[in-house]
Amino acid sequence: MAKLNMVQALNLAMAEEMARDRDVVILGEDVGLDGGVFRVTEGLLEKFGKERVIDTPLAESGIVGTAIGMAISGLKPVAEIQFSGFAFLMFHQLEGYASRFRSRTHGQFTVPLVVRMPYGGKVRALEHHSESREASFAHLPGLKVVIPSSPRNARALLLAAIRDPDTVVFMEPKRSYRAFREEVPEEEEVMEIGKAQVVEAGTDLTVISWGAMMRPTIAAVEQVKEKRGTSIELIDLLTMAPMDGATLVDSVRKTGRCVVVQEAPRSCSISSEIIARINDRELLYLEAPVKRVTGYDVVTPYFAREETYLPGPERIVRAIEETLDF
């Protein structure tokens, strides 16, 4: 066991899988010589050569479009989009092809592709480097959307994503890249995509979050537990799509109260869908409205105004308490 940060854990997953499977190749801007602008692919060029770690020209549709071609012809590409803010330049390739090849050919052609991208705010970055747009991907049928929250699950989910028979949009909370370390088992560990994880069981209230919001959420949960002795069930969503409705609904059936914490703007988001699924299946068990702590429906502000825009532990604590006291 080694204590790794998320950058190292992601790097480990790719190195492992590339060593195991020669069909796995990496492509993207600055992923080779530079090791990625966040160093996630560091050292892989040296280890696996430039045929397998491909520094591409600067063109996102080019990266994902060619990766789709690689995938339908037997490779397992792991494409990097340098920041999720630039994913929209290749959105038609995901919406029109990666998500559909299987369905439109009833399985004759498939696209085992991973599209990695750092997302999210609070790193004092320039415009388009701070957004949280997982819902844009999650709304598209035929795409899997995964967001890890810690080094260990990052490694285990990235392994799963590379082995997955379909396209996985793998969004990495850049704010958590180097924020903390965690024991990552030496032996291979693969988590199932499509499942949420009950991080901590509880009976009085369910808190659901994912990605970079897990850390302030955990802090908030700890505060409330300490202060009020409440028993809180904490769920890490991990897969945005297809969403693990059962785990969420089972929890809320038990607790009757729920808070969802997300970084993204509110409208038509993952939190909307969580509430809708609870409504669809277990509305009557609710003892209080599901409370949302989210980004607002405004253009993501530049970093001088970001701190107050993003949900922090205080807001989450208040939401939990309000929901308990409802």
Added chain:
Amino acid sequence: MAKLNMVQALNLAMAEEMARDRDVVILGEDVGLDGGVFRVTEGLLEKFGKERVIDTPLAESGIVGTAIGMAISGLKPVAEIQFSGFAFLMFHQLEGYASRFRSRTHGQFTVPLVVRMPYGGKVRALEHHSESREASFAHLPGLKVVIPSSPRNARALLLAAIRDPDTVVFMEPKRSYRAFREEVPEEEEVMEIGKAQVVEAGTDLTVISWGAMMRPTIAAVEQVKEKRGTSIELIDLLTMAPMDGATLVDSVRKTGRCVVVQEAPRSCSISSEIIARINDRELLYLEAPVKRVTGYDVVTPYFAREETYLPGPERIVRAIEETLDF
């Protein structure tokens, strides 16, 4: 008063506004000589000349990107994307620029742009010609998203969209283009963007829909009223974003029951957001879960399998009855 179909009504709105305001220009693929593949811009080239009705090269980012440039320099472009399925080739221009110029410059630069696009299924069309992706736009802060449902509101909303100070994504239910005619007043009529319309007041249950789904929804509502004498409040959403939460919530507060009918897939959709807003504000008034009648979270099937995929009156009737009987 003249009885117009939706194509004629949209054409009228553009002709009126172009006559009134020389800053209004139209651009897109085949919008000029051909009058648009659905004839929505028919005759405008002849009337206003090729400087104002611009047949562009085949490139969606080109169309919307240049339209943004026109808009920040004082024109009021109305861009057409031939089918909404091709909107994803210019998604970054909307996400990155049209929706943000005002916010990032605190109003110094603005983008008074309309992006028209036919959307939706059941016209026996090829792949990428049948999707309903309004949520993809509605999730993006800074964009207005409007969907008319009838000739009259199509004309009144398109006028409003062209005069709007910001970018409006204007999605036209192509299945309704020539499906029926309606009296459209000769004098100018402008509807407010951002407001839902209570089409029919009622007390027992609220039904919310929009666009092409309004017609089967109306049929279903009529059936239930006839059969059971129920008093149903029918709401036409009209603006997807920013969503008129107040009108929806006020209605559900009154009726306690609600059915949402949409053509789009379910996850992270407009229906999710409607349910979430009801949850956020008026959960306790609900006497039954909000029932969703939607497309499924699968890749839109080709037209041989489309009929059963799309919500029709029978499914809507069942949903209403189930919700009444809950």
Added chain:
Amino acid sequence: MPLEEIATFSVSRLQVLDEQGKVDSALEPELTDEQLMSLYRHMVMAREADQRMLKLQRQGRIGTFGPCTGQEASICGTAMAMGEKDWLVGAFREAGARMMRGEPFLRQLLYYNGFEEGNYFAGNERVTPVAVIVAAQLLHAVGIGYSIKYRGEKDTAVVSFVGDGGTSEGDFHEALNFASVWQVPVVFIVQNNQWAISHPRSKQTHSKTLAQKAIAYDMPGIQVDGNDVLAVYRAVKEGLDRAYSGGGPSLIETDTYRLMMHTTADDATKYRNEEEVEAAWKREPLIRFKAYLENKGLLDEEKQAALAADVKAEIDAVVKELDEWQLQNIDQSFEHVFGDKHPEIALQQAEFLDELSREEDANG
């Protein structure tokens, strides 16, 4: 060096058969009589299939499609040049080439009748389905080219089609750039049929030729008379040989004409005049190839009649198959969202089937 010319470029145009079918023997490709006659039959089949589909569409027996009449030389000449292991990454107006690569005509009819079943057939691992989003498929071709190079597959390349309109899309540019940077074995065929729906070639781009767009990538590019099947064959063969031998990608502009409407939903009389179309019919590719075959003594009236009857019989048989086709597995959409079915998709599938059965109960 003040103002110095640092690079020069040129674009050439290839013609092997002139409009009368006279061959330039120095450029005449080496094709056996059987090959020539087989190529001719494919072109006739493409033409006749198109015409039958137009009828079927008018009768409501299939949906909208885009005829390829006039482009048979560009389409079939390309396929004729392809080797066994090559990939075909087409757009939506190359029916003849698809059939030459093994796609049964029935599949095409199914596709245009709204069945996903029309997108695949036994043995189509190397023929990708119709691609509607203009130019996006070119990038898939480049990615496949990368796989071929990565694996060191011998005598294998990718042929990818796009239209004159498609050259305006950003993906066209990105595809050509990636292909040339990677030096992958891809031959790009730009079918310049002079129109993108109602938009004429002259307004699609300001350049005099489409072939010269290759210069932007220092990629070999050539314009060929796209109504001359031998010229198309020759140019594509050259491109493929270059690709097989590690010489990287090529661009071929086939200068041809879309003789029919854009698709059956289109009315071309709205935007182009009859004279232009009539003049184009005089240059259509079957005339001159037929003359060439007659000159060579391979074709006469009798043989022509036999071939026509044969093609008609083949088409008749397929249309019969189409009429017998039944919609099965109505819930296929749920079966193929992912390779592994997710419980929530299964829930929705159950819901879908339940709705269906309730509808059947209500209606029956």
Added chain:
Amino acid sequence: MPLEEIATFSVSRLQVLDEQGKVDSALEPELTDEQLMSLYRHMVMAREADQRMLKLQRQGRIGTFGPCTGQEASICGTAMAMGEKDWLVGAFREAGARMMRGEPFLRQLLYYNGFEEGNYFAGNERVTPVAVIVAAQLLHAVGIGYSIKYRGEKDTAVVSFVGDGGTSEGDFHEALNFASVWQVPVVFIVQNNQWAISHPRSKQTHSKTLAQKAIAYDMPGIQVDGNDVLAVYRAVKEGLDRAYSGGGPSLIETDTYRLMMHTTADDATKYRNEEEVEAAWKREPLIRFKAYLENKGLLDEEKQAALAADVKAEIDAVVKELDEWQLQNIDQSFEHVFGDKHPEIALQQAEFLDELSREEDANG
């Protein structure tokens, strides 16, 4: 016609000042002594502002930014050629040009300190903010060009910047194509600084020059020595004159070098070697322009010292302003989502302000 050359093209390179500052008098632009000295001061200001920002960034007083050191000729030479009414649609590495078009240095510091206030200033109707999404802004430039042409505005054009990396994006292609089809008054400046973060020019595209990409659109294109401010000025002036007189768009590749890191978040030693950078420092644009001015008797040690002191004082004053800057209107994001405030945005604004005040209560 069998195989016939149907078009030929060439690309030229322009240099006016050689590396020693020797001028080619036939090409020397007509600039007054005042103009020359003003241009020189702007270049020095760009360099010094950059160096100061590096310090501020290292001290945590501003955030990440991309230095333009080495590109002053390309940037300031371009701005020098612009007319009063021209638009500037930049990318993110043209600080010097922005300042020459009226953008106060303070605004730039604010921008890089995470304030939207850095994106606008009084009188910037014709200077668009920093554009981060590579190449997307080129299309805005073309649309503005359309407005100018539509309105018949005289002596007005658009100058738009992009990098060598940016030429690979689809939007670059679409912008050049639209511009040439529409023949709008736009001058595209491709700053070829040899690197796109870690990706060298040679692997960005397979073409020998970036200027030749103009051939794809039959657009005038030229490569200039991008470290020679007089060559840049001359070429841009020519492009603008062509634009003013209805001659349509042009492409100018300025062949220069990024002497510093990509941004302050980047470590360039990871991917390029010191010798290359050292060699590039020998060709940097201030050296030769200074030599030219000295030869002309416009500059000597004393004047240089005075100018340096002057520039330093200007920068010091601005940095002081920056230190005094206060965050105001924390809820601006809610004020400018739309031109007309929607009730639901107002609700969220109220919620936001409520959260804030509760936080302040809790903390204070």
